[in-house]
Amino acid sequence: VSERLAIFAEGLFSVHAGKTAHGVIRYGTRDVVAVIDSSQAGRTASEVVPFSLRDVPIVATLGEAIELGATALLVGVAPTGGKLAPAWRAVLLEAIAAGLSLEAGLHTQLSEDPELRRAATRAGVALRDLRAAPADLTLPEGPYSRPGTVRVVHSVGSDTVIGKKVVTLELDRAARERGERSVYVPTGQTGVAIAGWGIAVDHVISDYVAGAGERLVKEGAARGDLLFVEGQGSLFHPAYSGVTLGLLHGSAPDLLVVVHKAGATALRNYPDLPIPPLGELIAAYESVARPVRPARVAAVALNTADLGSDDEARAAIAAAESDTGLIADDVVRFGPDRILDAVLAALS
């Protein structure tokens, strides 16, 4: 019997939160039997988050999820900073006692928590830490050390939680549908939960972020020759910029796609800090990439989810195109084809 997931998102499953839950429901290949969020119980995932695509029931308790057949519990939300919320502990212990495996992408590793580990050993269930770093990471060999036949496209952005992962997944899917040997390269815990491989680079010791980026590209190169490497954070984010730049220099892309939320002018979690105008942001990414391995921005992936109508979205896209001189589009609303065309044209 293959695994059936329940996704724990208590009080937090919404359009604006629960990235891991959204990603696994929309893009994962595993069966999802329930989302647990008592504040939304009785509805379905796609009623609350239209983007979910799959009609997973939302239930109030772990017990209901188990009745629906859950064999594993995925922690589908993460507080900013990625620590284990104390209130979740009772539910996790209840899941272990009921024989469910646990899976989470927190900085607080499940397998390093003595109480959870003891309980899991007693119950004979697995604890899977999506953010666990490989033990043998090293410094990168260098930005020209990968096979010359591999082309690397990296999605970077103007903030966190704006859809870099979604853009990366959609471009990869569309490229595979066109017959490319394309690979989605996961660099965060949700990507690892979706794809079943990858490294959550934000949990790696900072000296090894670039080494992790290079390793992911080399592992990707064993799976295909057109790699879409998911970006993390943002170059001007006061908490995460180090992860962003380390991953950029380590993965050493040939080409960039810049992801931006239409209308956003300040950072989501640091509202006093401005997001530079798109043209400046693009120039900044190209200029920090250049001395390590030059990469130009091929297109702008605009997230227009906050705009009510397709007409407003089209106007925002046209404005981004006119500001930057690049192709812009919303890969979710209008599909990834125009951006993929721009990427493939720039690589050829």
Add this chain to the structure above:
Amino acid sequence: VSERLAIFAEGLFSVHAGKTAHGVIRYGTRDVVAVIDSSQAGRTASEVVPFSLRDVPIVATLGEAIELGATALLVGVAPTGGKLAPAWRAVLLEAIAAGLSLEAGLHTQLSEDPELRRAATRAGVALRDLRAAPADLTLPEGPYSRPGTVRVVHSVGSDTVIGKKVVTLELDRAARERGERSVYVPTGQTGVAIAGWGIAVDHVISDYVAGAGERLVKEGAARGDLLFVEGQGSLFHPAYSGVTLGLLHGSAPDLLVVVHKAGATALRNYPDLPIPPLGELIAAYESVARPVRPARVAAVALNTADLGSDDEARAAIAAAESDTGLIADDVVRFGPDRILDAVLAALS
């Protein structure tokens, strides 16, 4: 009886290697009884490394260091990447058995090595990991969250191992001599060994590098009001740029000092990768700082150690001044005063 250090640098104590050994001998306040390096035995530290300043004997074996009164052994060299070299294990175990404490700044933590830990417990000696990260790191509050009375100067650079730490230490010392409430803020393992506090930010989980930088500034603010924050890596270094940018955005300096090795045009460990001209490098640091917290470069600290004569050094300094329009000087060769003048003028 206070601690007496022996510094282990087998086969590696030279002008070009052994940063931790150099730093602790020159700037540390603890007694150093010997450097262990059989390839240099019979000489003194300042014969091999004139920069050392203290006349510490170099001996061939741990036994000789113990005869000279060593009570603790510091691993004073680190291979690139920071792992524990297998050949060192026997010496570390011998030191533990002889009752010496061990201190090291490797990514491989002494206290996480089962064999070393068992031996240390048996012998009742301490294992001190200079690179151990605090367990309670978080994301930064933001670049304007520190007291407004604190001024932060950050030393950044064009490569690794060019003297950012030395520049930081010399500027702090000179500022204290002028009566400033100045503090050296250590951000790497050698700095922690010298100053007895700080965080080796390159060993922190990458998500928390900026948080560590902000915490160091706030801890520094409790010790004084003019902080000289040691930089790490370099903005265009393919392995370490993430650490550099995370620390820059987290420490959110008011002012930068750029450190550069005279004549260097390519990275030390990645000779195929160019170092941009000084003017471009300065513009790049200012431009990545700006959206988070603007900081301009006040001066260039030029490392002229490879130039044979003072005249050549003066010519290189004059060229750097003319290229950049900033004050430049070599703080070791000619003293930190001109650069400190430029820093204090820019802050006032």
